[in-house]
Amino acid sequence: MPHYTTSYSTKKRPAYRPGAAQHLPSANRRRVRKPGVQYLHHSQGFGRKTRRQMGSRRPQNSRRPYAFIAVGCAFLFFVASVIWYMNRSVDITLNGADAKARINSSIEQLIADQGLEPTPGKLLAVDDAVLDKRGGERVSVKLNGRQVDNDKLVETRLQEHDEVEIGDGRDEYEPHEVQATTIEPKLVxxxxxAIEYVKTWGVPGRSEVWTGKTSGKTFDRGVVKDAVDCVVARASVNPDVKGKKYVALTFDEGPSEYTEQIVSVLQQKGASATFFLAGNAVEEHADAAKAIAAAGFELGSNSYEDKSLTDQSTSAARKQISAGFDAIEQAxxxxxxxxxxxxxxFSERTWAETMDMVGAAVSWNVDSGDWMLPGADAVVSSVLGSVSNGSIVLLTDNASSGRQAVEALPALLDGLRRxxxxxxxxxxxxxxxxxxxKALPTPGKVSMPKDAVLPRVAKTEE
Structure with a gap:
């Protein structure tokens, strides 16, 4: 067995002699070794390795585990934040009281969370007899004032400040077949x-007879929806402006070869007027119609031809009215x-048959009588002697009376101003x-509601 020993005796350390060995740098000094003694080197497993043996580079990726940990923590925090945000509580109103609910939770979940136990409604036969005391609607729910069907309680989600009403279920009728009868509105x-317009549009009502699929009963439910009658109002103009008086001049049967002269006089005198144009006359004097519009005067229709609408069938009357409006628009x-x-x-029957086409039907309350050709002076005298605040004056612009209108108009306007x-x-x-x-904001326009219908009238032969 080899005899190992340290580089020095444990009994007595070697003494360094001054002289030869001490002139070397301390890092390279060599200790004196005894002859015949075997020494262990550091490379044999004792002591620590030198920098040369370990190498000059540090271990790679020594910080990577810490980076993974930091990223993982951040991700977990993000996921936790999202989960919290998606499941946070929001303020709602439940049956009139403040309450909390998880955002985006369903109404069904709200009922469970609040421990609500509403009583189902009854299932009724068509004659109101009870078939099942708990066979009706399971729960009655309103969200922000709107009824929510029971089959949508799971998919309907809650949001901040929602108002929810939850109560007992409503009674429901058994599945049944319906035989319905329409109740047509009347014209009133x-x-x-002199001014007529639709004040209230007619809406049909409904009566029903039910036949139950469970009970087999047939029952007349009567009127389930009342009809709304159509109301046509007639009115005169009563100006509300204190200290001022107003009068409207209206011209019928034009345009004619005299129309542009009438327009010129009105412009010179700074007056306005309304021209009710006949469709066939517009087609003959399109330039005159354009001159009226270019001057900014109001346009109305005098139908297409000078024929009474009340003497015509429904289709003929509608055609006359439509053709008159179309001619004006085209020109x-x-x-x-x-x-x-x-x-x-313009009778009640005509109103009932054409009210979807007419914004207002206007007559007059002062007839100048110019159509009888009494002369310009007589026309002026007749109007000034009859007019009052809010009057609608009838004048005629056609081939026979147009010249007379041009002659009378300057004196008439001056007299009215005086x-x-x-x-x-x-x-x-x-x-x-x-x-x-307020009742008639736009007399030149008509807008019939979608649920409205024309009132019932007696049929006429086509």
Whole structure:
């Protein structure tokens, strides 16, 4: 067995002699070794390795585990934040009281979380007899004022500040077949005056007979929806402006070869007017119609021909009205629904058959009588002697009376001004009456509601 020993005796350390060995650098000094002694080197497993043996580089990726840990923690924090945000509580109102609910939770979940136990409604036969005391709606739910069907409680999600009402289920009827009958609205007219318009549109009602699929019973449920009658109002203009008087001049049967002269006089005098044009006359004098529109005067229709609408069938009357409006639009580019029927003949039956086409039907309350050709002076005298605040004056612009209108108009306008009248269009006159203006804001337009229908009238032969 080899004899190992350290580089020095444990009994006595070697003494360094001054001299030869001590002149070397301390890092390279060599200790004196005894002859015949075997020494262990560091490379044999004792002591630590030198920098040369270990190498000059440090271990690679020594910090990578810490980076993984940091990223993992951040990811977990992010996931936790998302989960919290998606499941946070929000404030709602439940049956009139403040409450908390998980955001995006369903109404079904809210019922469970709140421990609500609503009583189901009854299942009724068609004659209201009870078939099942708990066979009706399971729970009645309103979300922000709107009823929610039971089959949508799971998919309907809650949000911040929602208002929820949860109560007992409503009674429901057994599955049944329905035989329905439409109740047509009636036409009612009210008031009096030269201006007529639809005040209330007619909406049909409904009566039903039910036959139950469970009970087999048949029962007349009667009227389940009342009809809304159509109301046509007649009114006169009562200007509300204190200290001022207004009158509207209207011209029928034009345009003619005299129309542009009438327009010129009105412009020179700073007056306005409304022209009710006949469709066939518009087609003959399209340039005159354009001149009226270019001057900014109000347009209405005098139907297509000078024929009474009340003497015609439904289809014929509608065709006359439609053709009159179309002719004006084609000539001037402007659409109107303001109508003066020929001879002011517009009956209840005509209203019932054509009200979806007409914004207002206008007659007059001062007839100048110019159509009888009494002369310009007589026309002026007749109008000035009859006019009052809010009057609608009838004048005629056709081939026979147009020249007379041109001659009478300057004196007529001057006379009205002397008496304190402001000469305006029909729509401008209506605007001076607050109540009428609210009821008829746009007399030249018509808008029939989607649920409205024309009132029932007696059939006429085509």
């Amino acid at each position: 007219t009210t008031g009096s005056g 001037t580019g402007k659409r109107t629904a303001l109508l003066r029927a020929p001879f002011a003949a 008496e304190g009248y402001e000469v305006v269009s029909l729509s401008e006159l209506i605007a001076t009456d607050d109540d009428l203006a």
